[in-house]
Amino acid sequence: xxxxxxxxxxxxxxxxxxxxxxxxxxxxxxxxxxxxxxxxxxxxxxxxxxxxxxxxxxxxxxxxxxxxxxxxxxxxxxxxxxxxxxxxxxxxxxxxxxxxxxxxxxxxxxxxxxxxxxxxxxxxxxxxxxxxxxxxxxxxxxxxxxxxxxxxxxxxxxxxxxxxxxxxxxxxxxxxxxxxxxxxxxxxxxxxxxxxxxxxxxxxxxxxxxxxxxxxxxxxxxxxxxxxxxxxxxxxxxxxxxxxxxxxxxxxxxxxxxxxxxxxxxxxxxxxxxxxxxxxxxxxxxxxxxxxxxxxxxxxxxxxxxxxxxxxxxxxxxxxxxxxxxxxxxxxxxxxxxxxxxxxxxxxxxxxxxxxxxxxxxxxxxxxxxxxxxxxxxxxxxxxxxxxxxxxxxxxxxxxxxxxxxxxxxxxxxxxxxxxxxxxxxxxxxxxxxxxxxxxxxxxxxxxxxxxxxxxxxxxxxxxx
Ligand code: S3P
Numbered sequence: 001x002x003x004x005x006x007x008x009x010x011x012x013x014x015x016x017x018x019x020x021x022x023x024x025x026x027x028x029x030x031x032x033x034x035x036x037x038x039x040x041x042x043x044x045x046x047x048x049x050x051x052x053x054x055x056x057x058x059x060x061x062x063x064x065x066x067x068x069x070x071x072x073x074x075x076x077x078x079x080x081x082x083x084x085x086x087x088x089x090x091x092x093x094x095x096x097x098x099x100x101x102x103x104x105x106x107x108x109x110x111x112x113x114x115x116x117x118x119x120x121x122x123x124x125x126x127x128x129x130x131x132x133x134x135x136x137x138x139x140x141x142x143x144x145x146x147x148x149x150x151x152x153x154x155x156x157x158x159x160x161x162x163x164x165x166x167x168x169x170x171x172x173x174x175x176x177x178x179x180x181x182x183x184x185x186x187x188x189x190x191x192x193x194x195x196x197x198x199x200x201x202x203x204x205x206x207x208x209x210x211x212x213x214x215x216x217x218x219x220x221x222x223x224x225x226x227x228x229x230x231x232x233x234x235x236x237x238x239x240x241x242x243x244x245x246x247x248x249x250x251x252x253x254x255x256x257x258x259x260x261x262x263x264x265x266x267x268x269x270x271x272x273x274x275x276x277x278x279x280x281x282x283x284x285x286x287x288x289x290x291x292x293x294x295x296x297x298x299x300x301x302x303x304x305x306x307x308x309x310x311x312x313x314x315x316x317x318x319x320x321x322x323x324x325x326x327x328x329x330x331x332x333x334x335x336x337x338x339x340x341x342x343x344x345x346x347x348x349x350x351x352x353x354x355x356x357x358x359x360x361x362x363x364x365x366x367x368x369x370x371x372x373x374x375x376x377x378x379x380x381x382x383x384x385x386x387x388x389x390x391x392x393x394x395x396x397x398x399x400x401x402x403x404x405x406x407x408x409x410x411x412x413x414x415x416x417x418x419x420x421x422x423x424x425x426x427x428x429x430x431x432x433x434x435x436x437x438x439x440x441x442x443x444x445x446x447x448x449x450x451x452x453x454x455x456x457x458x459x460x461x462x463x464x465x
Contacts, residue, residue, distance in 0.1 A: 022438040024418060024448065026425030027457035028406065031279040031326065032272050034454055040065035040093055040259035041287045042443050043192070044317070046073045046119050047224050048257045050127060050200070052097030053082040053105070055228050057254030061086075061095040064259055068442040069117035076114065076124065080135075081106035099254050102203060107133035111171065114139040116372060116413075116442045118146050119193055121170060123221075125151045126197035128174040129160035130204025138171035142372050142413055142439075148172060151197045154185045158201055158209070182207035182248060189367060190340040192217035192291075195244065199225070199232075202246050210245040212237065215340050218291040219244075220317075227316050228252040240337065258315035260287035264416070265444050267295045267345040270324050272423035272456065274304040275355040279326040281454060282309075288318040294342030296322075298349055302329040302356055331358030331401055339365050347420035350379045353399040354388045355427050362396035372439070373414035382409035382421055386432065406430020415439045419447055422458055 045065040050073065052059030064070065066087050074095070078084050082105070083098040090096060105127075114120040114137055121137050125148070128135045138144070149168035156162065158180045163173040182205040185198050195211045199221055202209025222232045222244055230252055233245045266283045273279035288311070296306055307323040329352055339362075342349065346368055353360035368375040376392045383390035387405035391398045404427050411418035411434055418437040425432045437460065440447050452458050 021462040023461050024422050024434040024437050025459055025461060026422050026432045028425055028428040028430055030426055030455045030457055031276040032269060032281045032454045033279060035282040035284060036450055036454055037284045038261045038265040039444060041262040042067065042070055043119065043218055043220050044259045045070035046123065047220055048259060049073045049077055049097065050123060051224055051228050051252055052099055053077040054102050055099035055252035055254040056101045057099055059097040059099060059254040059257065061257045061259060062093055064093045064095045067445050068115055069120065072113060072115045072117055073120045076112045079108040079112065102251060105131055108135055111136040111138050114143060116140050116142055116439055118143060122151045122193040122197050123200060125155060125172060125174060126200035129155050129201045130180055131176045133176040134173060136171055136173045144170050147370055150191065150194050154198050155201055157183050158205055180205040182209040184210040186212045187214060190215040190217050196221040199246060202248055205248040208245055208247050210243050212241055212243040215240050216291055217340050223316050227255050260314060260317055260319045261285045263287050263292050264344045266322065267348045268419045268423050270295065270299060270306060271348040271352045272426055273324040274299060274327055274329060275352060276426040277326045281324050283322045285319055286322050288320045291341060294338040295345035297338055298334055298342055299352060301332050302352060303327055304329060329356035331356045331360040333361045336364035343367060344416060347375055347379050347416045350397060350399060351420050351424045354383055354401055354404055356401040358401060360399045364395055366395040373412040373417060378412050378414060378417055385409050404428045406432055408433040410435045411437055413439050415442050419444060422451060425456060
């Protein structure tokens with residue numbers, strides 16, 4: 001019998017807070033030129049550790065993102081008994097995972113720390129639900145505010161038992177020893193994290209597990225499972241929906257993974273070069289998975305000049321070099337069908353909208369309110385602080401392009417907000433100070449140096465903790 005999803009009272013343990021003392025100061029003007037390569041894809045880096053750990057044999061990863069989020073995933077699997085070499089000892093971006101097989105994880109000796117990373121917590125919930133031990137997962141203030149019922153509810157339907165803090169928030173205690181059974185889950189929202197969580201639990205479930213998504217979301221889990229030799233079936237449905245299925249009880253076989261550069265990190269440079277007159281920048285080796293390229297489509301609709309060059313397939317993922325030149329952008333109504341395909345790029349796209357002529361309208365993006373920060377409110381507050389006409393709505397924003405003044409904005413510890421406002425400096429009339437930038441390291445170590453090298457007048461002040 002299916003267990004009814006329950007919520008348990010769970011007393012929080014040792015929540016750490018990040019210190020909001022690292023600031024970026026960006027002097028106005030400049031342009032972006034040259035060639036650069038941004039760090040590895042965060043979504044693929046997380047999954048390479050998870051599937052590499054659960055595989056039989058040794059998985060070699062190159063291009064791994066050495067950011068705090070994916071490093072937290074790596075540390076957690078080490079604590080569950082997986083031998084992982086690198087990245088430091090093997091050279092930049094190289095990791096070697098000695099897989100323990102689907103049933104070889106060991107109970108960690110204490111709570112698993114996931115920092116700022118929602119992806120780690122949601123995907124690992126599915127994996128740990130299939131183990132025969134209990135584990136606690138906790139994270140920083142931002143992660144502790146994020147909704148987890150979206151994964152605990154389908155997992156409960158599969159037979160898992162998970163305690164949450166009030167309101168379905170972290171920390172989570174996943175109880176081991178449950179016998180999982182396959183379900184057909186129709187997701188209420190377009191979420192790759194929820195889809196991946198259920199599919200990963202499905203590896204341990206009896207019978208078939210299927211997830212129907214209302215609109216296409218990133219498919220790295222499905223692609224990588226296939227790369228590890230696991231059969232995953234996809235059936236197209238009506239109106240853009242589709243269903244992904246797998247059958248539990250199989251095995252994963254180690255493979256090599258070449259992680260492309262993260263299009264979500266490239267996005268800051270695509271926007272920066274587009275808004276700064278005279279820019280001509282090539283961003284190399286960018287992951288071009290069609291479930292991730294909405295940012296290019298939206299920028300092109302706004303009039304951006306982005307050339308896709310040297311397209312190739314690397315390790316099962318499409319990759320290209322992107323040449324972007326300064327252009328006159330115009331405001332648009334962003335098609336809702338592109339929202340899940342650009343879900344992490346809206347902070348940067350809001351900056352593009354602020355520099356465009358006319359009005360840009362975003363709707364159907366209420367998911368932005370439950371990211372690392374409430375990205376609708378936090379971006380609107382920052383834009384208004386810089387003199388931009390930005391009006392938040394429950395599911396999006398209306399921005400009228402115009403002048404960007406200097407001023408101080410608060411990133412609320414959200415990496416993508418910090419980097420987006422840094423790019424706004426290219427078009428500002430005065431210096432922009434951005435507070436609380438330490439979490440840029442979660443997804444983009446070296447951002448300041450790379451952006452500076454391309455022509456952004458950025459310095460950091462204060463101390464990272
Ligand atoms: C991710 C999925 C997206 C995205 C996040 C990474 C993933 O989240 O915002 O940064 O790796 O599966 P949702 O599934 O909540 O949309």
